[in-house]
Amino acid sequence: MTTFFLSVALGLCFLMLFSLYRVLFGPTVLDRLVGVNAIGSKTVVLLLLIGFLYERIDMFVDIALAYAFLNFVAVLAASRYFHKRKGLYEESFLE
Amino acid sequence: MTVSSNGGVKKGSTPPRTWFKAFFSFLLTFVFMFLCWIVLSGKFDPLLLWLGGISSFFVAYNFYDLLFPALGRRYFIIFLKFSAYVPWVIWEIIKANFHLLYLAFHPRLKEMIDPQIITFETHLKSDIAIATLANSITLTPGTITVSANSDGVFKVHAIDSQSADALPGIMLTKVAQIFGETI
């Protein structure tokens, strides 16, 4: 079971690279924000899996819960910050 | 009860209800907060239990009318109906998720999707009904609520015409039924 958890965790890390593409090359700022949000939601599960691998799940649950809260607040704050910015590199939007 | 016309709970402005109701609502909040404390801490030291009791007491004393505002029969019925609504909406989410998954893996993606913004009006009055409907629409894949105001006008971004057609539909009926509103 440990091997399985490890492979699932590695798979999640691999998926994070996909979202990282959006963070790096996203045409607008908000696209990057979407990518960061996706990475954050994968991290929550990854933390729980790491907790099983270290056999300290009781500690890692707290970290995962706090991370979920933090991810939510970060996305809210960032999207409020970009509320009224005009022209978020819109020209790359037209295909 | 004290639920005002826009669904928010007026605090302070209303004269105190009967003393007993306020106390019962306080007690319910206290028990709920204490259960949350026990689940989150997971330890049963006397010191930690005392700390949890004291902090839940403070929270319940100050905010007893936020979580369980009106202990009327109406509130209880709404709670029961809402509990019946949650499994249905989760099932709906799961069904629609597979549709979105199929879209994401489809090789000719750009021909399949047809994004559009649609607007529809409802006659929902209370804030909580509007918030429930907006969150349900967002959670159902293929549709995202862009804006919803207190007049009940919803602006929804749908990813293809299939999800756009299904929109106000049965979900609106169910939400209106829960909160006892006209559609």
Next chain:
Amino acid sequence: MNLLVVLFLLVGVFFFLGGAIGIIRMPGFYTRLHPAGILDTMGILLMVTGIALYNLIPFSFDSLLLSIKIFLIVFFVFLSSPTATHSIVDAGMRAGLRHWTNKKRRG
């Protein structure tokens, strides 16, 4: 029981994969939000349910408390994910981003 856990985790990873591929492939900002916000929520739901089940296997009171706590994450994500998605959409609307439309269909 272990089989159920494995199934939950694999299907969850599959949903995450769909979300990640959707984020890359979808054209336009608003369409990207659909897989990002919702397939990821579904993936979290499935994977965390699997993890909570696995935690429950040597059943005891402590493990039950811990599983409830793990499930609290799902509850919180279900509350917060629509709000975060809506907040991003709102920011995009106010910034005046146009949404990608299918020109062939519209004619």
